[in-house]
Amino acid sequence: MKDAQQHDTDELRHHIYDGIQEYDKRMPNWWLFTLYGAMVFAVIYWAYYHWAAHMTPGYVRVEKQIEEFQKSALAGGAAPTDAQLWKMSRDPAVVESGQKIYMANCVACHGQNLEGGIGQNLTDTTWVHGGTPTDIYNTITKGVLDKGMPVWGPVLGAGRISDVVAFVISKNPTIQQPPEM
Numbered sequence: 001m002k003d004a005q006q007h008d009t010d011e012l013r014h015h016i017y018d019g020i021q022e023y024d025k026r027m028p029n030w031w032l033f034t035l036y037g038a039m040v041f042a043v044i045y046w047a048y049y050h051w052a053a054h055m056t057p058g059y060v061r062v063e064k065q066i067e068e069f070q071k072s073a074l075a076g077g078a079a080p081t082d083a084q085l086w087k088m089s090r091d092p093a094v095v096e097s098g099q100k101i102y103m104a105n106c107v108a109c110h111g112q113n114l115e116g117g118i119g120q121n122l123t124d125t126t127w128v129h130g131g132t133p134t135d136i137y138n139t140i141t142k143g144v145l146d147k148g149m150p151v152w153g154p155v156l157g158a159g160r161i162s163d164v165v166a167f168v169i170s171k172n173p174t175i176q177q178p179p180e181m
């Protein structure tokens with residue numbers, strides 16, 4: 001009968017399942033403390049890992065390293081110089097490889113003979129983004145997305161972009177041998 005007395009103040013729930021009636025008992029304190037504790041912990045955890053941890057010097061340093069690594073990976077290591085790209089453009093094997101890359105990726109917009117179309121003519125003297133070998137290399141690597149020129153860096157990598165630049169230079173009689181050679 002002790003149990004029945006203890007429940008005197010508790011309301012009975014209205015439903016009955018399988019002949020069993022339940023009291024609407026208050027949750028025990030240990031249970032409530034666990035619940036509220038988990039809530040408080042979640043807020044602190046969230047605030048710490050989403051905000052505070054990002055400010056710590058170690059975290060900032062790692063972020064910076066990752067960013068630098070991604071940048072260099074995108075560029076595929078050190079970018080070539082004007083002189084290197086020029087030299088490649090005089091090498092028939094490189095030019096042939098560049099031509100294949102051009103035919104596979106660029107011809108649709110720049111034309112069979114680089115005469116232009118959706119993209120610019122690449123055989124004339126007019127360059128919107130600069131006409132030195134490294135300018136062309138950078139334009140192709142970074143693209144001009146808002147004008148419809150795709151970003152090729154992550155797609156082709158430094159090696160193939162260098163080859164295609166060599167091909168473009170070999171087809172453009174107006175690009176002069178760089179003076180530093």
Ligand code: HEC
Nearest residue numbers: 105106109118119120126127128129130139144147148149
């Ligand atoms: C989807 C169409 C498209 C493809 C594919 C494309 N381009 Fe372009 N390209 C463009 C457009 C559009 C521009 C003009 C951007 C502007 O006006 O700033 C451009 C600009 C350029 C320029 C700069 C020209 C200048 O005057 O400075 C170079 C160089 C170039 N493309 C090379 C390439 C090469 C190499 C490839 C293949 C790897 C390629 N493009 C593939 C559309 C394309």
